[in-house]
Amino acid sequence: MFHRLAIPLLYFLAPRLLPKVIKFVVLVWRLTFDKRVSIFLRMLVPLAIVYVISPVDLLRDRVPIIGRFDDLIVFGLALLFLTKLASPAIVDEHMGLEPKSDRPEDKDPESVVDGTSRLIDDE
Numbered sequence: 001m002f003h004r005l006a007i008p009l010l011y012f013l014a015p016r017l018l019p020k021v022i023k024f025v026v027l028v029w030r031l032t033f034d035k036r037v038s039i040f041l042r043m044l045v046p047l048a049i050v051y052v053i054s055p056v057d058l059l060r061d062r063v064p065i066i067g068r069f070d071d072l073i074v075f076g077l078a079l080l081f082l083t084k085l086a087s088p089a090i091v092d093e094h095m096g097l098e099p100k101s102d103r104p105e106d107k108d109p110e111s112v113v114d115g116t117s118r119l120i121d122d123e
Contacts, residue, residue: 023095028079030094037086048078 032042052071059067066073083091092099105112 024083027091027094028082031082031086031091034090034094036090037082041082041085044078044082048075051075 028045031037032045034042051074057067057070058074059070061067089099101107
């Protein structure tokens with residue numbers, strides 16, 4: 001019965017979610033191999049993958065709810081920490097975004113007055 005609802009829902013959501021998922025996977029891949037990101041952050045995702053593959057669990061599967069999903073929780077936290085704790089400039093660069101500028105010329109170019117000046121010594 002579940003598949004009767006899941007399959008049409010998957011067909012409906014896949015065109016919207018798949019490009020975002022692919023973009024996020026590419027971002028995680030690039031951040032994992034970028035030397036400018038801390039080695040501790042870069043090792044989170046490979047260690048989480050090893051934890052998911054290994055038969056050893058922090059919580060046994062007999063623990064209700066959390067015991068079944070502890071692998072997904074660890075992997076999700078590794079992805080979250082990598083993307084949020086990496087430098088925003090590096091993340092923006094890998095996502096193809098323009099760097100943010102704090103210059104007033106970039107924020108409101110109409111209010112900036114260009115001019116020249118020179119110092120006149122009164123003495």
